[in-house]
Amino acid sequence: xxxxxxxxxxxxxxxxxxxxxxxxxxxxxxxxxxxxxxxxxxxxxxxxxxxxxxxxxxxxxxxxxxxxxxxxxxxxxxxxxxxxxxxxxxxxxxxxxxxxxxxxxxxxxxxxxxxxxxxxxxxxxxxxxxxxxxxxxxxxxxxxxxxxxxxxxxxxxxxxxxxxxxxxxxxxxxxxxxxxxxxxxxxxxxxxxxxxxxxxxxxxxxxxxxxxxxxxxxxxxxxxxxxxxxxxxxxxxxxxxxxxxxxxxxxxxxxxxxxxxxxxxxxxxxxxxxxxxxxxxxxxxxxxxxxxxxxxxxxxxxxxxxxxxxxxxxxxxxxxxxxxxxxxxxxxxxxxxxxxxxxxxxxxxxxxxxxxxxxxxxxxxxxxxxxxxxxxxxxxxxxxxxxxxxxxxxxxxxxxxxxxxxxxxxxxxxxxxxxxxxxxxxxxxxxxxxxxxxxxxxxxxxxxxxxxxxxxxxxxxxxxxxxxxxxxxxxxxxxxxxxxxxxxxxxxxxxxxxxxxxxxxxxxxxxxxxxxxxxxxxxxxxxxxxxxxxxxxxxxxxxxxxxxxxxxxxxxxxxxxxx
Numbered sequence: 001x002x003x004x005x006x007x008x009x010x011x012x013x014x015x016x017x018x019x020x021x022x023x024x025x026x027x028x029x030x031x032x033x034x035x036x037x038x039x040x041x042x043x044x045x046x047x048x049x050x051x052x053x054x055x056x057x058x059x060x061x062x063x064x065x066x067x068x069x070x071x072x073x074x075x076x077x078x079x080x081x082x083x084x085x086x087x088x089x090x091x092x093x094x095x096x097x098x099x100x101x102x103x104x105x106x107x108x109x110x111x112x113x114x115x116x117x118x119x120x121x122x123x124x125x126x127x128x129x130x131x132x133x134x135x136x137x138x139x140x141x142x143x144x145x146x147x148x149x150x151x152x153x154x155x156x157x158x159x160x161x162x163x164x165x166x167x168x169x170x171x172x173x174x175x176x177x178x179x180x181x182x183x184x185x186x187x188x189x190x191x192x193x194x195x196x197x198x199x200x201x202x203x204x205x206x207x208x209x210x211x212x213x214x215x216x217x218x219x220x221x222x223x224x225x226x227x228x229x230x231x232x233x234x235x236x237x238x239x240x241x242x243x244x245x246x247x248x249x250x251x252x253x254x255x256x257x258x259x260x261x262x263x264x265x266x267x268x269x270x271x272x273x274x275x276x277x278x279x280x281x282x283x284x285x286x287x288x289x290x291x292x293x294x295x296x297x298x299x300x301x302x303x304x305x306x307x308x309x310x311x312x313x314x315x316x317x318x319x320x321x322x323x324x325x326x327x328x329x330x331x332x333x334x335x336x337x338x339x340x341x342x343x344x345x346x347x348x349x350x351x352x353x354x355x356x357x358x359x360x361x362x363x364x365x366x367x368x369x370x371x372x373x374x375x376x377x378x379x380x381x382x383x384x385x386x387x388x389x390x391x392x393x394x395x396x397x398x399x400x401x402x403x404x405x406x407x408x409x410x411x412x413x414x415x416x417x418x419x420x421x422x423x424x425x426x427x428x429x430x431x432x433x434x435x436x437x438x439x440x441x442x443x444x445x446x447x448x449x450x451x452x453x454x455x456x457x458x459x460x461x462x463x464x465x466x467x468x469x470x471x472x473x474x475x476x477x478x479x480x481x482x483x484x485x486x487x488x489x490x491x492x493x494x495x496x497x498x499x500x501x502x503x504x505x506x507x508x509x510x511x512x513x514x515x516x517x518x519x520x521x522x523x524x525x526x527x528x529x530x531x532x533x534x535x536x537x538x539x540x541x542x543x544x545x546x547x548x549x550x551x552x553x554x555x556x557x558x559x560x561x562x563x
Contacts, residue, residue, distance in 0.1 A: 003087060004108055007120040008169040013051045013561050015040065016161050016185060017178035018153070019062075019142055020055040022111060022121065024442040027061030027080045030142055031372050031405070033221055035441070036274075036467060036549075037178055039299035043549035045117035046301075046321050049557060052170060054161040056153060057082055057107055057123040058142040065405045065438040071421030075408050082107050086123055092130065093163040095155055097239055102138065102152075103130040104160040106168070114301040115320045122164060124156055143407070151231050151239055154260070158184030162192075174561050176217040177268070180229055180260035186212055186252075186267035187243050207248060209267065217560045218268035219294075220261060221464045223281040224376060228261040230254075265289050270560040274465035277488045281461045294559070295486055296465040297552040300326075300544060303471040305449035307340035308540075323551070326544040330537040337536055338529075341452075341476050348450025351436070351443075352401065358434040360399050365525040367480075367517075368451030368472065370403040370439055373413040376462040379404065380416050382455065383423045384510045390431055392514065396522035399432040401451055403439040444468070449475040453521060454497075456481035457513070460505050473497075473543035476536035480521065482509060490547060495538050 019034030020041065029035060037053070044051045061078030068074055082088075086107035094101040107123040126138040138152050162185050165172055175185055190207040222228065233250070236243065236258050243249055253263040265271055265286055272292040273279030279293035300323045304312065315332065316325035329337075342362060349360045360366065373379050382400075383389065392398075402420060406413025417435075424433035436443050448454070454472035456463075456479070463485035470486065473479060479497035481487045491499050498516055501509040525532055 003110065004089060004120060004168055007052060008171075011050045011052045011120070011170050012173045013049065013176060014054060014161070014165055014170065014172045014174070015044075015051055015176045015178060016054045016157060016182035018056065018157060018181035019058075020053055020121065021441055022109060023085075024440060025080060026085050026109070027078050028055055028058050028123065028142070029441075030062040032467060033179060035444075036296055039297070039302060039467075039549045040178075040553065041111050041119055041121060042113045042299040042302055043297075043553045045111055045113035045119045046115045046550065047553055047557075048117055049119070049553060051119055052165065052172075053111070053119060053121040054157070054165070055121070055123060056139045056142070056157060057125040057127075058139060059125075059127065060140045060142075060144070062142040063405070063408060067417070067421065067435065067437045071418045071425075073406055073414050073417050082123060082125070085109060088125075089122075089168065091164060091167040092128070093160060093167050095160045095163070096241060097135065097138075097152055097155060099241075100132055100135065102126055102132075102135045102156070103128050104156055104164060106164050122161075122168075124160055124164065126156060147231065148235065148239065150229070151235060154181050154184055154229070155240055158182045158186075159188040161185060162188045173215065174217060175215055176219070176556070176560070177264050178219055179221050180218075180264050183218075183260040183264040183267075184243075186216060186263060187249075189215060190244065190248075190267075207244065212267050213269040214563075216264070216268040217270045217272075217556075218264040219272050219274065220264075220282055220291075221274055223278060223285065223462055223464055228259060230257045230259050232257050262286070270563065272560070275485045275489065277461060277484065278464045292559070294552060294555045295489060295547065296467050296470075297548040297550070298467050298470045298474070299549045300474060303445065303448060304474045304544075305340065305344040305445075307343040308449075308475055311336060311340055321550060323548045324545045327541045329541040329544075330534075332537070334530065334533045337476060337533055337540075341536065344446075344449035344475060345452075348401070348446045351446050352434045355436055356434050358432060360401075360432055360434060365398045365453060365522060366401060366451045367398060367453045367455055368401045368447050368477070369455045369457075370401070370436075370444065370447050371456070371466075371468060373404040373406040373416050374410055375412040375416075376459050378457045378459055378509075379413075380419055381457040381510050381513060383420060385514070386423050386427060388514055390427055392518045392522070393431040396518065396526060398522055398525075399434075401434050401436065401447055403436040403443055403447060405439055444471070448472040448477065451477050452525065453477065454479045454481070456487065457500065457509065458482055458484050460484040460501075460503055467547075470543060470547040473539045473547070476540055478521075478532075478535055478539055479543075480513075480516070486547060490543050492538070492542065495535065496542050497535075497539065
């Protein structure tokens with residue numbers, strides 16, 4: 001019996017994602033989408049859900065961020081060794097690319113959750129000796145290369161993934177597409193379930209659309225137009241040939257180009273956004289489709305600092321699978337919460353000193369900002385008026401921790417990093433600002449647990465959900481964010497944190513940020529520690545008990561998988 005057979009016999013749901021963050025040493029993720037997929041897998045293991053997860057092996061990772069002496073981001077490969085973490089399986093399947101058979105081998109990774117639960121993860125790899133050298137690197141670089149490279153990767157994931165599952169003996173009843181990258185699995189299923197036609201009838205397709213729709217779940221994650229993959233039909237035909245007959249592909253994917261989001265929307269019986277506001281935005285972007293909402297969450301045991309995990313284990317033994325138990329955290333002694341937080345805060349200060357040489361004061365309020373550096377997230381909003389920021393810090397001292405990568409082709413994001421580092425250098429003598437390079441799972445765990453205030457400044461309504469603030473909340477950090485994504489649901493102003501603006505796009509958000517930071521947040525930290533710790537407890541109890549992947553996966557199971 002192979003390692004995968006015990007899972008194959010019971011598994012009924014396959015979750016396909018271009019990226020999944022499994023552990024820091026496995027570089028199969030770039031950011032929030034992959035971290036969410038990893039948290040999803042951990043909760044599936046906790047809840048003993050009959051699921052298998054499928055992604056690409058991405059041997060060279062996304063990229064390793066290096067900040068040069070002038071404050072410019074440069075990129076280096078971030079390789080990892082699959083053999084050190086996973087087991088190669090003997091099955092091989094092929095997809096056709098540019099008329100060649102491209103063979104795919106899966107690696108088997110057994111994900112183990114803190115509760116002892118397990119789920120299988122398959123990492124698809126084209127670096128096999130049967131392939132032409134030009135095809136062996138298709139699964140090497142996450143989001144690397146050009147449009148042709150991306151399309152080939154999406155064919156490997158969307159069409160090769162279901163073939164691998166079938167070859168390994170999985171009897172999948174539901175396919176869950178995590179974003180449109182996997183949408184070509186709908187084409188694979190259409191071709192697998194063709195109807196036998198005795199006599200061709202007008203307007204009667206040989207493809208069983210209803211059966212395929214019944215098998216497919218689609219979660220869309222982005223309200224940003226550039227986040228929806230599109231490919232010219234000329235490119236699709238050149239790389240993949242005639243995927244469907246009789247012009248059906250254009251009916252499903254769009255007349256001008258193949259829109260992967262539209263393809264998934266047309267062939268999924270259950271479609272959801274990742275927050276209530278995001279579902280509304282998606283319905284406006286794609287009118288005529290029923291788009292439900294299941295708000296994202298985070299895996300509690302993965303993101304709570306060990307000091308908090310020990311407290312929760314001692315007081316609420318069921319919290320790993322029933323995070324609702326965290327609702328009772330407000331009954332714990334203030335000192336218990338504060339000491340756990342200070343343990344995490346000292347560890348973050350140690351990491352920053354080791355990585356950057358900057359010495360932070362654990363007794364000062366620490367504001368954290370860590371996410372993908374790109375225009376709509378407005379990373380420069382905090383620094384729009386450096387003199388005002390400095391005046392606030394001189395009146396009520398605080399310090400700042402920043403991290404985040406810009407996509408290698410995102411000039412705006414790179415410019416934001418350069419600008420922030422330039423301002424940080426000019427203010428260094430009077431305001432401590434630490435920029436931690438190469439933001440990844442390990443760095444994220446330190447930052448979300450070690451800061452006091454979690455800042456998020458996206459331009460509404462362009463944040464689909466966002467989950468970093470949920471991670472911070474599990475550790476008692478207080479969110480300070482624009483009312484977009486999940487925070488539009490989680491914000492109780494003055495209880496779980498504070499809002500920036502009123503949820504509408506506004507040039508006044510920067511002024512509101514400064515006003516609340518100066519007049520409300522920093523004075524509270526310095527002058528009313530009892531109230532601050534009360535809010536920390538509210539943050540843990542109200543957010544941690546609700547915005548978690550246990551709740552999220554129970555909803556997917558009941559509403560999307562068991563239809």
